[in-house]
Amino acid sequence: MTDPINPDHYRRFPVEVIDLTEHLNFNRGNAVKYLARAGAKPGADELVDLRKAAWYVDREITRTGGVTELAETKARLEEARQRLREAHADHEAERARLLAKIPA
Numbered sequence: 001m002t003d004p005i006n007p008d009h010y011r012r013f014p015v016e017v018i019d020l021t022e023h024l025n026f027n028r029g030n031a032v033k034y035l036a037r038a039g040a041k042p043g044a045d046e047l048v049d050l051r052k053a054a055w056y057v058d059r060e061i062t063r064t065g066g067v068t069e070l071a072e073t074k075a076r077l078e079e080a081r082q083r084l085r086e087a088h089a090d091h092e093a094e095r096a097r098l099l100a101k102i103p104a
Helices: 017-022 024-036 044-061 068-099
Strands: none
Touching: 017 024, 024 044, 044 068
16 A cells, blocks of 8 residues: 555655755755656656646746746747837838828
């Protein structure tokens, strides 16, 4: 019978996952936990656990002052949106200027 408190997927390595994670901060410990159990927890999707680990790693990168790939992508997207808004405003101004030249 498997232990519901300390299941097999956390005890399949030479050291128990908790023996390592209790020496890490919250984000790093959770990343290790999800990496350790990925593909081993019955009924759990391996990719979901890997994405959860990546989520905690991104949070830790941000917490330590780094910029994650997601944050960089969001910043580039916002810059592109701003350029699009400016181009649209320029287009509308030019359109209005040209329409004003058409006799009624």
